[in-house]
Amino acid sequence: MNKYIQKFINNIILLHTLLVFIMLVFFDCILSYQRYLDLQKTRENLAKRVIENIELSIKTTGIYQSKPQDIFYLIIDNKNKVMSSNVSINKDLIEKIIQSKEKKFQFAGLAFRKISFEDATLGHIQIIAAYSLNEIYKNIAYFFGIALVISLFIVALYHRISYVLSQKWSTPLLSLYKTTEEFLDTVAHEVLTPLAYISLISEDERIKHSIDRIKNILNGILEIKKFDVTKQEGKSEINIKILIDTILQELNFALNLKDIRLKLNIEDAKITTYQNIFYILLRNLIDNAIKYNIEGGILLIESNLGDKHLYLKVENNYQQSDTDINSQALHFGKGLGLYLVYKTLNILNGDIEITTTKNTFRATVKLPFYFS
Structure with a gap:
């Protein structure tokens, strides 16, 4: 970040x-x-x-x-x-x-x-x-040319001074960010233990699902915190289709709860990357697409390998008419799920583009990939 x-x-x-x-x-x-x-x-x-x-x-x-x-x-x-x-x-x-x-x-x-x-x-x-x-x-052209050269010098000097000052201005922001990460780390450790106990004694599937979702987010925070991006030995071979199928099975309860239909167009391909980090990215993208979907909606997941990049699209496509759409806000979450998405993208050197309309939520991810 x-x-x-x-x-x-x-x-x-x-x-x-x-x-x-x-x-x-x-x-x-x-x-x-x-x-x-x-x-x-x-x-x-x-x-x-x-x-x-x-x-x-x-x-x-x-x-x-x-x-x-x-x-x-x-x-x-x-x-x-x-x-x-x-x-x-x-x-x-x-x-x-x-x-x-x-x-x-x-x-x-x-x-x-x-x-x-x-x-x-x-x-x-x-x-x-x-x-x-x-x-x-001709006289005016010479005058304007000299004035323009002076302006360029002033702009270059202004840019340099601004850059030097920005290093000082950015210190409070970076300090605040570091404090936030330490807080999240502490919360994750303190909350996981009682959540695990509640999950064991509860028989309500909704409660279990909610706890699993919170545990997944907290585990993601801990995984990212201990990840050392300078170490390359953490990379392993991943089958994209199998990984997405695994995530969908884990989120099967949420899919059934909203009666969401799946549309999958996933290449049966293997890439080499950081498996845990890649899993956190996919899990939170799909989780958000389900969370902000409506009952009877459609979840579309596509993957494509090309141009030395992996392109992933996660979209919940509403097919109802405008009059059937409820007033639920259709936007990408601003909570810990989004925090994890951006953290994983930072590690994987990826980019994300999020677009929303009245009927559609779409997240498109672009990641560099390595052949195994």
Whole structure:
């Protein structure tokens, strides 16, 4: 179970790290967009000053003498001919400028700003200034790239600090878990003796069945407690079909009590694993499927060997209509049975998937297996 606690903490750290990264990228986008607006506004102001300077120069001297840098400009006379320009202008661009009735527009990767005025000598004059949007986009891309690299560094640092702190935070959880295991160990030893005595003197089959179920859970706790996962000599050959038949015989009273029908699709195959641990896993899965079944229900058990794994499915399938289903909660137990299932899966390096609907309980187990 320790690995489940650590896995939970690691998932929390990963989620926090992801949220921090998303937040930083979000702020990067906002800052980059704000920088784009500032650069565009700066270039627009420069283009506006160029136009005002040209207009003033033409009105006062009849010519434009100064040479503004990094802003493209041109002057068009009343015959739509270029009077002056600081770049080579193609015909398509001139036609677009002349045809556009807007004072500000974008075309061919450029942002244009123009004015028109009447000069007593020169007649109708148009002055156009433009700047490259591509240069602004490139500037923003560099800015965003640098900000992203800084964000990645911050995220990596945050993840490392969170991981180091998590080792300290996980100590109380692991301590609580250890205390819980010690408590279960003590309870198992103290309860088994009086249960055995009650089972001997009682003649009620229901009581005997309940006691057998409790004894099985407690024995499972003790078996897991003394199991040393580092020792490999505990593995033995198991016939899956025979083991499941044995468990069903042990639970025959519970099956008959609820009139549960069996549907078995079990491969007659042998695997090598820890027999006692594998038995505890199967016994508690089947026991839960019976416990949360209804009278007249169906218990389906399937096994399949493939892809170097053993797949087991334990399902109680209700065939009644929705109106016939009672209000009993259809869910996987949260008691010691589930505790044993997860403990055995931890030892066997297995995974489990539990799904429930209104009519069905299903547990699918995936275990690595070894040929004998």
